Amino acid sequence: MSNNAFVRACGLTAVVLTAAACTSTGAEPQDPGLAPRGTVQTTAKPTRQDLSNEVSLTGTVTMNPVFGIASPVAGQIRYLDVQAPTATPTRPTRFATVWQDGKPNNVDVPAGATFGGRLVDDRATVTAGMPIASAKYAGYGIVADIDGEQAYRIADAAQGTVRAQIKNGPGPFPCALLGTIAALPQGTFPAPPPEQPPTDTAAPAPPRQQEDPDRQPSAPTGLRLVCTAPADVKLINGATATLEVVTATAQNALVVPVEAVAGGQGRGKVDVVTPDGGKETRDVELGLTDGKVVEVRSGLTGDETLAVPGPDLPAAPPEAGK
Numbered sequence: 001m002s003n004n005a006f007v008r009a010c011g012l013t014a015v016v017l018t019a020a021a022c023t024s025t026g027a028e029p030q031d032p033g034l035a036p037r038g039t040v041q042t043t044a045k046p047t048r049q050d051l052s053n054e055v056s057l058t059g060t061v062t063m064n065p066v067f068g069i070a071s072p073v074a075g076q077i078r079y080l081d082v083q084a085p086t087a088t089p090t091r092p093t094r095f096a097t098v099w100q101d102g103k104p105n106n107v108d109v110p111a112g113a114t115f116g117g118r119l120v121d122d123r124a125t126v127t128a129g130m131p132i133a134s135a136k137y138a139g140y141g142i143v144a145d146i147d148g149e150q151a152y153r154i155a156d157a158a159q160g161t162v163r164a165q166i167k168n169g170p171g172p173f174p175c176a177l178l179g180t181i182a183a184l185p186q187g188t189f190p191a192p193p194p195e196q197p198p199t200d201t202a203a204p205a206p207p208r209q210q211e212d213p214d215r216q217p218s219a220p221t222g223l224r225l226v227c228t229a230p231a232d233v234k235l236i237n238g239a240t241a242t243l244e245v246v247t248a249t250a251q252n253a254l255v256v257p258v259e260a261v262a263g264g265q266g267r268g269k270v271d272v273v274t275p276d277g278g279k280e281t282r283d284v285e286l287g288l289t290d291g292k293v294v295e296v297r298s299g300l301t302g303d304e305t306l307a308v309p310g311p312d313l314p315a316a317p318p319e320a321g322k
Contacts, residue, residue: 044260046303053249060239067135068182069179070181076124077098164243169239256293261294263286268310271311
C-alpha cells in the first residue's frame, strides 16, 4: 500500500470513530451527583465500646470553701444541736436525721469541715437530693460554678469521679468531692457564736446571748461543685483549675454515630436500611453520649445497617385557627 492510500485509510477510520462517539443508542447517562429520591447515600453499623459521660468545668483554688449537703432520702428532717468545734474535726459530725417510713437516715458533715447552718426548717419534709445544710471546709478546695445547662448532666455526680489540672501547675490528680452538688440560697444566716461557760463556778451564769441584729444573711453561692486535692498536691489560693467530671460510664455499650439519630434525652429515632434499599424508621432508647457516638439501650440488635443522616422529625401540627 502506498503512503497516500495509508493516509486516506487512517483518515476514514478516524471519521468513523468520531461519528460513533457522537452517536448514542443507549439511555442517557445519569449525573453521579444526583441520586434518585430516597436513595441511601451513607450508612453505618452499630458497634460496641466502653463509653463515659464527661463534663469539663473551670474552677478556682479557694480557701475554706462553703458547700452544700443534700438529703440522702425523702422524709422528715430532724436537726441535732451541733456545738461549735474547738479544732478542725477529724471525724464526721452528725447534724441531722431524715426519717423515712419510720427509719432514721443519719446525715453528717464530712471530716475536715464544720457545720455552717440549716437550710430548711426543723421537721420539714424534704426530698432526696434537696440541700439541707451548708458546711465549710477547713483548708484549700477547688470550687467550680455550674450553669443551668450543666446542672442536670452532673446532678448525680456524687458517685462519679473528678480529676483536676491546675493551670501551669500540678495535675492531673484525683479530686475528692465534698458532700453533693447543692445551692446555698440567699438569706442563710450563719450560726451564732456559742455561749461561753463561766470561769468561776461560784459566780452566776452570764445572761444568754441575744440575737445580733447586725448579723447579715449570706449571699447566694449558686450551683457549685467543691472538691479537695490529695495532701501532697501544692495549691495556691486563686489559681485556676480545670475539672473533668465523669458522671456515668457504660461497659461494652452498643453505640451508633450521633448523626444517625434524631432526638435525644433518652428517646430517639433511626432509619434502618431494608434489604431492598428502602428505609424503616425505628424508635430507640438512648443512653450516654460523648458527642461522637450515642449509646442505644434498646430498639436495635446490633446487626442493622443505619442510614446517615438520621430521620427528620415531623413538623409540629399547625395551630388551630391559623
